[in-house]
Amino acid sequence: MRVLAFIIVCLTGALLLYGTGEFPDWGDPQSPASVHLSNVYIEKALEQTQVPNLVTAVLADYRGFDTMFETAVVFCAGLACFLLLRDFREKKERYYRHTPTGVILHVKDSKKIIKVGKEFAHMDKNWVPSDLIIKSVCRILIPFIQIYALYVVAHGDFSPGGGFQGGVIFGSSLILLAISYDLKTLVRRIKEKVLGIWAAVGVLIYVGIAAICMPMGGNFLDYSVLAPLVWDPHHVRALGMLGVEIGVGIAVTAVMAIIYINIVSEGRHEEGL
């Protein structure tokens, strides 16, 4: 069986390599994409959309449908993780640490709940909390990561970046909080419901901005008809792109946190990495 699998892999690889030979050379001016499509984008994009970053112009404006359904796919990924992994059963055993003495309590009775506060702290069964240095460094680092994520989203029109990247960076700052402290810290700060609503709201912002264009007299995703609604009609398409990028960023942030929390705690949302 292994030999058969190996032969199939080798055949597929050879086929792919054979196919690659037909590709145009890197930067070939005669390739089909460079002959018809790229010229239009390069010549017209700045003039039509007032966005210096052509990649953002193509992704969020010319091919807005593509990006909209990509956002929907990300949302579906979060939804699938939630539906497959989420486990609402209460955990029977709990561990607590008496903070002043460091004594660890193992409570087997699920009805006996110790109030967590100054005296007692939650503890995971197979996860030793990280030490002071990691906590302090991450506490200082996380706000900077989040500000950078916001910058990446807001500056997507001018420099590399955009909603997806900014959202992922913001989501990883939340994951860093869960790793450096514990999962409960993250879950306590951002409720599961809030994350779910955010993920949906992000997609709805995108679809909403696209749909508003229709009653204004344009096509779906035709930002230029929104000019009466914004303060700067000259840059209306750039502002429309910024709007959808913010929607994408919100959705991706929430979905990253949902996926991480559900995977790492087996859907219990109690203890994890």
Add this chain to the structure above:
Amino acid sequence: MHWPIDLIVLTFVIFCAIAAISVKDLLGTAILFGAYSFMMCLLWAVMGAVDVAFTEASVGAGVSTVFFVAAVFRTSRRTKD
């Protein structure tokens, strides 16, 4: 004069890919995938696709490595085959 960097990084990509499928320790595989993604990110940057490089760095090398580690944490660390 960017082609030597190109080839060196491409060699690293192939090494990382072969190592990732041959290592028995799944945590090591997750880290190797992170290294693979980072090398791919360098490759995109060398080719001038900065947006793709940025995405690869944040999604491939960043978050997906964390997801792999989280999945390994909740399953087993050794492969069966």
